[in-house]
Amino acid sequence: xxxxxxxxQDRILKINIEEEMKSxxxxxxxxxxxxxxxxxxxxxxKPVHRRILYxxxxxxxxxNQPYKKCARxxxxxxxxxxxxxxxxxxxxxxxxxxxWNMRYRLIxxxxxxxxxxxxxxxxxxxxxxxxxxxxxxxxxxxxxxTVDMVNNFDDTLKEPSVMPTKIPNLLVNGGNGxxxxxxxxxxxxxxxxxxxxxxxxxxxxxxxxxELMEFIPAPDFPTGAYIYGLQGVKDAYETGRGKVIMRxxxxxxxxxxxxxIVVTEIPYGVNKQQLIEYIAELVKEGRLEGIxxxxxxxxxxxxxxxxxxxxxxxxxxxxxxxxxxxALQSSFSVNxxxxxxxxxxxxxxxxCIGHFVDHRRDVTIRRTQFDLxxxxxxxxxxxxxxxxxxxxDEVVHIIRASKTPSEAQTNLEKRFELDxxxxxxxxxxxxxxxxxxxxxxxxxxxxxxxxxxxDLQEILDxxxxxxxxxxxxxxxxxxxxGDERRTEIIPDEHxxxxxxxxPNDPVVITISHLGYIKRxxxxxxxEQARGGVGSKGARTRxxxxxxxxxxxxxxxxxxxxxRKGRCYWMKCYDIPEGDRNSxxxxxxxxxxxxxxxxxxxxxxxxxxxxxEFLDSHNVVFVTKQGIVKKTSLRAYSxxxxxxxxAINIKEGDEVVDVRLTNGQNELIIADRNxxxxxxxxxxxxxxxxxSTGVRGMRLDDDGQDEVVGMIVVNDPENETVMVVxxxxxxxxSMVEDYRLTNRGGKGVKTLNITEKTGKLVAIKSVTDExxxxxxxxxxxxxxxxxxxxxxxxxxxxxxxxxxxxxKNDVIASVCKVMSSELEEQVEEESxxxxxxxxxxxxxxxxxxxxxxEPDNEDEQE
Numbered sequence: 001x002x003x004x005x006x007x008x009q010d011r012i013l014k015i016n017i018e019e020e021m022k023s024x025x026x027x028x029x030x031x032x033x034x035x036x037x038x039x040x041x042x043x044x045x046k047p048v049h050r051r052i053l054y055x056x057x058x059x060x061x062x063x064n065q066p067y068k069k070c071a072r073x074x075x076x077x078x079x080x081x082x083x084x085x086x087x088x089x090x091x092x093x094x095x096x097x098x099x100w101n102m103r104y105r106l107i108x109x110x111x112x113x114x115x116x117x118x119x120x121x122x123x124x125x126x127x128x129x130x131x132x133x134x135x136x137x138x139x140x141x142x143x144x145x146t147v148d149m150v151n152n153f154d155d156t157l158k159e160p161s162v163m164p165t166k167i168p169n170l171l172v173n174g175g176n177g178x179x180x181x182x183x184x185x186x187x188x189x190x191x192x193x194x195x196x197x198x199x200x201x202x203x204x205x206x207x208x209x210x211e212l213m214e215f216i217p218a219p220d221f222p223t224g225a226y227i228y229g230l231q232g233v234k235d236a237y238e239t240g241r242g243k244v245i246m247r248x249x250x251x252x253x254x255x256x257x258x259x260x261i262v263v264t265e266i267p268y269g270v271n272k273q274q275l276i277e278y279i280a281e282l283v284k285e286g287r288l289e290g291i292x293x294x295x296x297x298x299x300x301x302x303x304x305x306x307x308x309x310x311x312x313x314x315x316x317x318x319x320x321x322x323x324x325x326x327a328l329q330s331s332f333s334v335n336x337x338x339x340x341x342x343x344x345x346x347x348x349x350x351x352c353i354g355h356f357v358d359h360r361r362d363v364t365i366r367r368t369q370f371d372l373x374x375x376x377x378x379x380x381x382x383x384x385x386x387x388x389x390x391x392x393d394e395v396v397h398i399i400r401a402s403k404t405p406s407e408a409q410t411n412l413e414k415r416f417e418l419d420x421x422x423x424x425x426x427x428x429x430x431x432x433x434x435x436x437x438x439x440x441x442x443x444x445x446x447x448x449x450x451x452x453x454x455d456l457q458e459i460l461d462x463x464x465x466x467x468x469x470x471x472x473x474x475x476x477x478x479x480x481x482g483d484e485r486r487t488e489i490i491p492d493e494h495x496x497x498x499x500x501x502x503p504n505d506p507v508v509i510t511i512s513h514l515g516y517i518k519r520x521x522x523x524x525x526x527e528q529a530r531g532g533v534g535s536k537g538a539r540t541r542x543x544x545x546x547x548x549x550x551x552x553x554x555x556x557x558x559x560x561x562x563r564k565g566r567c568y569w570m571k572c573y574d575i576p577e578g579d580r581n582s583x584x585x586x587x588x589x590x591x592x593x594x595x596x597x598x599x600x601x602x603x604x605x606x607x608x609x610x611x612e613f614l615d616s617h618n619v620v621f622v623t624k625q626g627i628v629k630k631t632s633l634r635a636y637s638x639x640x641x642x643x644x645x646a647i648n649i650k651e652g653d654e655v656v657d658v659r660l661t662n663g664q665n666e667l668i669i670a671d672r673n674x675x676x677x678x679x680x681x682x683x684x685x686x687x688x689x690x691s692t693g694v695r696g697m698r699l700d701d702d703g704q705d706e707v708v709g710m711i712v713v714n715d716p717e718n719e720t721v722m723v724v725x726x727x728x729x730x731x732x733s734m735v736e737d738y739r740l741t742n743r744g745g746k747g748v749k750t751l752n753i754t755e756k757t758g759k760l761v762a763i764k765s766v767t768d769e770x771x772x773x774x775x776x777x778x779x780x781x782x783x784x785x786x787x788x789x790x791x792x793x794x795x796x797x798x799x800x801x802x803x804x805x806x807k808n809d810v811i812a813s814v815c816k817v818m819s820s821e822l823e824e825q826v827e828e829e830s831x832x833x834x835x836x837x838x839x840x841x842x843x844x845x846x847x848x849x850x851x852x853e854p855d856n857e858d859e860q861e
Contacts, residue, residue: 029180033344037179039186041338041345041352042359043138043163044170046177048092051081053106054160056131057139067110067128070094074124083153090124097129102173103188103222104481106135116223116266116303117273134481138165144370146363164363166477168194168356170338171349174219182344184337187219187244187268192482194353195474198360201353202467209238212349217489218244219332221268224486225249228329236334237349247490248328252315258292259315263305263328270327272296276305278326288325290318317503360470365460368469372456375449377421382446384422385429389439391416395426502573504555508773508815509575510584511549515598518584519575522551549773549781549815552604559636560591561601561621563654567646568592568599569639580781592642601658608637618661620681621646622669622696622710625653628743629693630684633660648692657710666713668721668738669697670750670763673705676721677747678713678738695744711765720791722766723751724774724801726810727758731798732766732791752797762814773815774802786816 039046045053055077061068074089082089095101097109100116111127114120121127146164151157163169174188197215201207218233227233228245236242246267253260266272276296282288290313297304307322309315323329336347340355347355388395398415402408409423418426459465506522552558552572560568568591576585587599603619614634621629629647636646647655659667661681670676677697684694699705713719716735724730731751738748751760766772768787775781782802789799804810 033179033182034339034342037177038182038184038337038339038344039170039175039177040162041170041340041347041355043165044168044173044175044338045163046092046175048077048082048084048089049096049106050163051077051159052089052093052096053131053135053138053163054142055081056107056129056135057142061130063108063131063133063136065130067108067130070109070124070127070129073129080157081152081159086124090121093124093129094121094127096135100222103220104134104167104172104191105132106138106173108132108135116271118271134167137167137477137481138163138169140164140166141363141367144367146366146370162359164367166360166473167191167481168198168353170356171216171352179344182337183335185333185335186338187332187334188221189216190220190483190485192478193217193220193485195478195482197349198353198357198474199471201350201357202471205354207350209234209348209350212353213237216349219487220485221246221487223268223270224265224488225267227487227489230489230491232331232334236336240334240336240346240348240351242334244332244334246330246332246487247323249488250319250322250328252319254315258311259309259313261307261309261315261319261322263307264303266303266305267327267330268332270330272298272303272305275327279307279322282325288318288321289313314503357470360474361466364466364470364473368456368459368466372453372460375453375456379446379449379453380419381421381425382442382449384416384418384425385442386446387416387418387422388412388426388429389442399427502554504553506551506553507572509550509552509558509572509602511587511599512584515587515593516584517575517587517590517599518578518582519552519554519572520578520580549775549813550602550604551815555606557605557608559603559605559619559658560587560599561603561646561655561658562593562597563600563649564594564597565621565645565647565649565655566593566597566643567636568643601655603658603660605633605660608639616662618663618681618686619646620659620661620667620684620710620712621655621693622657622707623647623649623653623693624656624706625650626669626671626695626697626699626707627653627693628667628669628684628696628710629691630661630681630686631689631691632686635689645690648690650692656707659710659712661712666716666740667696667710668713668735668763668765669707669710669747670723670760671697671699671705671707671747672759672761673700673702674723674749674751674753674760675747676723676738676750676763677743677745678735678740679743679745680740683743698744698746708760709763711763713765718767719765720767721750722762722764722772722786722789722814722816723760723798724762724764724772724811724814725751725753725757725759725798726761727756728774728776728800728802728804728811729757729798730789730801730814731796732786732789733794734791737794749795752795754797757797758810761811764814764816766816770816772801774811775813775815776802776804776809777812778806778809780805 035047037046043050052073056073058080059068059073059076061073070090070093073093074086077089078084078086093107094109094113097105097107097113099105107129108131109127109129112122113127141164142160148161149158150161152159170186171189171194172191174186176185177183193216197212200212200215213234218227218230226247226249228247232243232245234242236244248263248267249265250261250263253262266275273296276294279288279291279294283291283294290310291307292310293308295306295308297306307318309318336352337344338347338352339345340347394415395412398411399408402411405427408427409420412418412423412426413420459469507519508522509517509519511517554573556572558570558572558575560570562568570590574590578584587593591599593599608614614637615632617633618630619633619636627650636644649655661667663681665681666678667681668676668678684696687693697707699707711721713735719735720732721735721738722730722732733750738750741747750763751757753759764772766786770786771783772786773781773783784801789801792798802811
């Protein structure tokens, strides 16, 4: 018993489990990387693809032969070369026969091989296949010892370690695979372009990526469509990694009833059926409006996806939203990893072509050596036959005198100084070769062989001659299989910009006291008579109310200024849309604001790329304590995600208002106690972005006085000053009523402050073409025409503008918008006339119509 235990203990090997797991996992990883998941840089194949093609060649399944069942091919490959699951072999076989996956198919399939809709192929017992012409060219000269042959899994057969391909398959048909710790994703390319690039590389091995891109400008996908922008392509070609943006080919067709968006080509790798279902889902959920129906009308004529657009919708806007929200625009993430001498390596375009050219050179030399060897062997035998024919009588006598064939061979070798191969060929020679014609043919064949040997030897000895042979073979393949590019290239990636997704409609930007923001179409607000109760404007949380409300257009850029003096940027179309009753979205979730900061002023800028506009305009700040600062707009023209410091704020102070000026404007600053100070902006020198500023208005020392706002005066003759108090009173006064002084003064009375009127809350520059939107803390909003408010004296208390129905309710904010007269005429005018009117509204909002909005309160463009 003890002896048995000792023997058992001797058989037990103690190992470190960490080391064992590490080594075992590394072995498994390398097996997956080298023998399963990654293609070889030389022929672009994984082992399974290589074995499928070689197996089909072995059973004579060529392009000029009848189809064979796919199950027959799969069984051949499984039994001889690939001891894995049949589904993996059949899946790889099917993919090589799918025209929407392969740029150039290597297998000619018959039957159901799946579809671009994601349909699965039929079972392999139903489908049939054979090699395509190009698939055969992959294995040209394989019988001439051009590649190394290795043992199969049971060492009973030989299989090629790589294909002697004349086709740069890695680039032409691309590939993808997931290994352990790495993956590869290589796009397809045009054969003509790649071969032209290979020939250029053969001529100049030091060619650069930019020079190669003159021949290979971008990938070429089997599904066509567009490549949008070349920067990602260049990154991929230079480094092996990059993102290729693909966009569907779509056109807008119009008829008498409505527009249609017709998609004829989709990005590579997109499932057409899933794409259509997702569009329908977006429409159903209300995330994509303006679409009435989506149909798949694909047929023999090609792909055709039809999106019906509603009559009142803009087809261009909807198309661009489809690009943004669906796979009609998608990206191909290039990760060009392939096996180089058995090791995975990230490859640039030049390296991919370089390794293929090196492989072709190796194949060409090995084939030439094989052909030279065969030609020399044949020439050697022909030399013996020619000697025999020249001495035919003596040869016949020697053979007749010999008792056995071996004795005859020996006697011939001694007499004519021949070797065994030559003497055997003479002994085996037929009598028909003794005719004069056959003897002439022997001499002709020998002479031709000598020329061939000389040519083959030159290929081996002269590298330039070898290059010419390589190029000639590549050009022959190009001439036979090359075709036109399918994927069109849009080189300027800025041709489509974000503004294409949104019409430039007028909107109202609303910001609540607690920092919730939204944009609402201007048409959602209806005009009411002066003194009305108003309509519910915004549903807010407890203790929250709509504090700021400003007009803008969708394409304008918003510059947000916080009370602590920071500046942030945002496009209007990036602000979430909501109706009048919605709450909006917290600004803190959209801008990188500090926890104790909030936005309380902003400017509308149409664009930040106009140098002349940036240099001719200034940003003027006013703070609660009456400090003003003027800085060039250019200082705020470079958006940053985390914002920038816009003004240096002293402790206890905060930004109240920010305006855009042209260097010649006049400013009016008003305070809570009902006074206003008017002065020219020239009295403020231009300062840097992080400066503090100078005194703009001297406040009362009662501890409660503070600045409530600032307006910019452009046209004193036509503009009037509108002031509103917290109890709903307001009035208009002429600008001339405010005498022009220097900055830093106390100012003059702008509203007679009483207990009935309450403190001043807002000051605006208005004309008769404006409307006012007045909003109180309870969320009630009223829209009224400025023309209904008559112009009166500067020191009066004004008239009631809004009735405050709730106790302790006060005015929170006042905003100036354009008149709604055009909106009321919509039903009376034609669509074309209304479109023209709408354009005028847009021009007015962008500052292009100076006659209807001369005050330029928020911007000048």
